[in-house]
Amino acid sequence: MRTKTVTFRHKWLPYALIAPQIVITLIFFIWPASQALYQSVLRQDAFGLRTDFVGMANFVRLFADDNYINSFVTTISFSAMVAGFSMGIALIMAIMADRVIRRAMVYRTLLIWPYAVAPAVAGVLWWFLFNPTIGIAAYALDGLGYDWNHYRDGGDAMTLIVVASTWRQVSYNFLFFLAGLQAIPRSLTEAAAIDGAGPVKRFVTIQLPLLSPTVFFLIVVNVVYAFFETFGVVHATTSGGPGQATNILVYKVWRDAFEGLNLGSSAAQSVILMVLVIALTAIQFRYIERKVEY
Amino acid sequence: MVERRPFLTFIQHAVLILGAAMFVFPIYLAFVASTHTAAEVSGGVPLLPGAEMIRNYSLVLGEGISAAGAPPLWIMLMNSTIMALSITIGKIVISLLSAFAVVYFKFPFRMLAFWTIFVTLMLPVEVRILPTFEVVAQLGMLNSYAGLSIPLIASATATFLFRQFFMTVPDQLTEAARIDGAGPMKFFRDILLPLSRTNLAALFVILFIYGWNQYLWPLLVTTDESYYTIVMGIQRMANAGEETPQWHLIMATAILALLPPVVVILAMQRLFVRGLVEVEK
Numbered sequence: 001m002r003t004k005t006v007t008f009r010h011k012w013l014p015y016a017l018i019a020p021q022i023v024i025t026l027i028f029f030i031w032p033a034s035q036a037l038y039q040s041v042l043r044q045d046a047f048g049l050r051t052d053f054v055g056m057a058n059f060v061r062l063f064a065d066d067n068y069i070n071s072f073v074t075t076i077s078f079s080a081m082v083a084g085f086s087m088g089i090a091l092i093m094a095i096m097a098d099r100v101i102r103r104a105m106v107y108r109t110l111l112i113w114p115y116a117v118a119p120a121v122a123g124v125l126w127w128f129l130f131n132p133t134i135g136i137a138a139y140a141l142d143g144l145g146y147d148w149n150h151y152r153d154g155g156d157a158m159t160l161i162v163v164a165s166t167w168r169q170v171s172y173n174f175l176f177f178l179a180g181l182q183a184i185p186r187s188l189t190e191a192a193a194i195d196g197a198g199p200v201k202r203f204v205t206i207q208l209p210l211l212s213p214t215v216f217f218l219i220v221v222n223v224v225y226a227f228f229e230t231f232g233v234v235h236a237t238t239s240g241g242p243g244q245a246t247n248i249l250v251y252k253v254w255r256d257a258f259e260g261l262n263l264g265s266s267a268a269q270s271v272i273l274m275v276l277v278i279a280l281t282a283i284q285f286r287y288i289e290r291k292v293e294y
Numbered sequence: 295m296v297e298r299r300p301f302l303t304f305i306q307h308a309v310l311i312l313g314a315a316m317f318v319f320p321i322y323l324a325f326v327a328s329t330h331t332a333a334e335v336s337g338g339v340p341l342l343p344g345a346e347m348i349r350n351y352s353l354v355l356g357e358g359i360s361a362a363g364a365p366p367l368w369i370m371l372m373n374s375t376i377m378a379l380s381i382t383i384g385k386i387v388i389s390l391l392s393a394f395a396v397v398y399f400k401f402p403f404r405m406l407a408f409w410t411i412f413v414t415l416m417l418p419v420e421v422r423i424l425p426t427f428e429v430v431a432q433l434g435m436l437n438s439y440a441g442l443s444i445p446l447i448a449s450a451t452a453t454f455l456f457r458q459f460f461m462t463v464p465d466q467l468t469e470a471a472r473i474d475g476a477g478p479m480k481f482f483r484d485i486l487l488p489l490s491r492t493n494l495a496a497l498f499v500i501l502f503i504y505g506w507n508q509y510l511w512p513l514l515v516t517t518d519e520s521y522y523t524i525v526m527g528i529q530r531m532a533n534a535g536e537e538t539p540q541w542h543l544i545m546a547t548a549i550l551a552l553l554p555p556v557v558v559i560l561a562m563q564r565l566f567v568r569g570l571v572e573v574e575k
Contacts, residue, residue, distance in 0.1 A: 004397055004398055004460075004461075004465060004468065005465055006465045006468040006469050006472070007398055007399055007400050008398050008399055008468075008472075008477075008478040008481075009399075010399065010478060013395075013399070013478060013479075014395040014399035014401045014404075015395075015401065017391040017392060017394055017395035017399075018391070018392040018395040018396065018407050020387075020388045020391065020392075021388040021389065021391070021392040021411060021448055021453065022392075022407055022410055022411070024388065024444065024445070024447060024448040025410055025411060025413075025414050025448045026410070027429060027433075028426060028429060028430075028444070028445040028448065029413065029414045029417050029422070029448060030410065030413065030417075031425075031429060032422040032425035032426040032428070032429055033417050033421075033422050033425070035422075035425035035428070035429075036421075036422050036424070036425050039424075039425070089313070092309065093309070093310065093313050096306040096309050096310050096313075097310060099302075099303070099306055107310050107314065108563075108567075109560065109563060110310075110314040110317070110318075111313065111314060111317060112559060112563065112566070112567075113317075113556045113559050113560055114317055115503075115559065116503050116507075116552065116555035116556040116558065116559040117321075117507075117552045117555070117556065118506070118507035118509060118525045118551065118552070118555075119507070119509065120509045120525055120526070120528065120529060121525060121528060121548050121551050121552050122320075124528055124529070124532050124544065124548055125320040125321065125324050125548055126320060127532065128323075128324065128327070128541060128544070128545060128548075129320055129323060131541075133336075134335060134336055134337075134339055134541065135339070136323060136339050167317070167320070170317075171317075172570075175567060175570060175571075176571075179567075179571060199299070199302065228418055228420040228421075229420075231420060231509065231510050232509035232510065232525075232529075235509070235510075235513070235529065236509075236528070236529040236532060237532075250420045253420070253421075253423060254423055254510070257423060257424040258423075258424075258514075263424065266423075266424055267424065267425070270421050270422055270423065270424070270425075273420065273421040274416070274417065274421045274422070277416050277417070277418060277421055278416045281415055281416050
C-alpha cells in the first residue's frame with residue numbers, strides 16, 4: 001500500500017488515532033463474525049444445557065432442508081427481478097434524461113429522492129397501495145378482473161416486495177447510468193449520427209458498450225442490495241409469508257435465530273451469507289482494478 | 295442533443311414525466327390518506343386531500359397510537375435524529391482519524407490495522423445478526439443510544455474515502471507545515487481538515503441517510519418503546535395484531551419517517567450525488 005513520502009514521526013500518536021476504529025471493529029465485527037463461525041459447528045439441545053461439537057452437520061442439514069433450498073431459490077429469483085427491473089427502468093429513464101440536455105437536472109431532482117426512503121417505509125407504502133380491501137392498486141386490478149390478495153397468494157406477495165424494493169432502487173441506478181451516459185464524449189455520438197446511425201443503432205453500438213463497466217458494477221451493487229438490505233421490506237410487510245413465499249435468506253437467518261431459537265442453524269446460515277458477501281465484494285474489487293487499468 | 299427529432303423529444307419528456315409521476319404516486323397517496331379520517335380511508339382511499347391533516351398529525355406526534363403499542367412520534371423522531379447524527383458524526387470522526395494515521399505515519403502493524411478495517415466491508419450487520427446482538431447484550435448496551443449507534447460506526451468506506459483524498463493532498467503542504475514547526479495534530483487541524491470540507495459534507499449527507507434508515511439494528515437492540523426509532527416503529531403499527539390497522543395514522547407516520555432524509559437529499563442534491571459516486575469508487 002502506498003504512503004506519503006513525507007510522513008510524521010511519533011511513538012504513540014498513530015496508535016491512538018487508529019485505536020477507536022480498531023476497537024469498535026474488533027468488538028462489533030471481528031468477534032461476532034468469529035462467534036458465528038464457531039457456533040456454526042455447534043449444536044445446542046432444546047434446553048440450552050448442553051452444547052456439542054457437530055462439525056459440518058449444521059451445514060449438511062441446511063442443504064438437505066427443503067425450506068432452506070426454497071429460501072435460496074426465492075432469494076435468487078427475487079434478486080434477479082429486483083436487479084433486472086430497477087436497472088432496466090433506470091436505464092430507460094437515464095437515456096431519456098441524457099438526450100434532453102437542458103432539463104436533465106430537473107428530471108434528476110424528480111427521480112433521485114426515493115433513494116432516501118427506507119426500504120421498510122417503501123414496503124409499508126406499497127403494502128397500503130395493494131391492500132386487498134382498501135388499496136387503490138388492488139382496486140384497479142380488481143377492475144381488470146384480477147383478484148389480488150397478498151395475504152393468501154404467494155405470487156402476489158412476491159410481486160409486492162419486488163415492486164417496493166425496485167421502486168426505491170431505481171433512483172440509485174438512474175444516477176449512475178446518467179453519470180455514465182454523460183461521460184461519453186458527445187463527439188462519438190455526433191460522428192455516428194453524421195454517418196447516418198439512428199438513435200437505436202447509436203445506443204446499441206456506442207453507448208451500451210461504453211456503459212458496460214457501469215452495468216457490471218450496478219449488477220453487483222443491486223444483488224447486494226436485494227440480498228441484504230431488503231430485510232426491512234420483508235419484515236415490515238409479508239413477514240416471509242404467505243407460507244414460505246417471501247422468506248428470503250436474510251429474513252430466515254433473523255427468524256431462525258430470534259423466533260426459532262435455532263442457534264447452530266442460524267449461525268451456519270450467517271456463515272453462508274458471509275461467504276456470499278465476500279464473493280460479491282471480491283468481484284466488485286476486481287472490477288475496480290480493471291477500471292484503474294483502463 | 296445530436297439531431298432534431300421532435301417526435302422523439304416528445305416521447306422522451308412523456309416517459310420522464312410519467313416515470314416521475316409513478317415515483318411520486320405512492321407518496322402522494324400516502325399523504326392523501328393521512329389527511330382523512332379512518333372511516334373515509336377504509337371506504338376506499340380518496341384521491342384528493344381531506345380536512346383532517348392537522349388533527350391526524352398532531353395526534354400521532356403528540357399521543358402516538360397507543361392501541362398499536364407505539365409511543366408518540368416526536369419521541370421516535372427524536373430517537374431517529376439522535377441515532378442518525380451519532381452514527382454520522384461517529385463514523386466521520388473515527389474514519390478521519392484512522393485514515394490520517396494510515397496515510398501520514400509509518401508504524402509497525404500498519405498493514406494489519408488497515409486490513410482489520412477493510413474486513414468490515416465484508417461483514418454487514420445482516421450476516422452476523424445474533425452474535426453481534428449477544429455482544430451488545432453482554433455489554434449492557436441494549437435499549438440505549440450507545441447500543442443503537444456505536445456498533446454501526448466502524449466504516450471501511452469512509453476510511454477509504456478519506457485515505458483516497460489524503461493521498462491527493464500535495465506533499466509540499468506537509469513539508470511546509472513541518473518546516474514551520476507544526477506537529478502532526480496541528481497539521482491535521484489547520485490544513486487537512488479545512489481541505490476536506492467538501493468531502494466531509496458529501497459524506498455527511500450519505501451517512502445521515504444511512505443512519506436514519508437503519509431498520510434491522512434498532513429492531514434488535516430496542517425493546518423499550520422509548521428507544522424506538524421511527525423507521526422501525528412504523529412496522530409495529532402496521533402489524534398491530536388482530537386490530538384493523540389505522541391506515542390514516544400509519545400513513546401520517548410514513549410521511550414523517552421519510553420526510554427528513556428526502557428533504558436532506560433534495561436540499562443537498564449536489565453533495566449527495568458527489569458523495570454517492572465517491573463512496574462507490
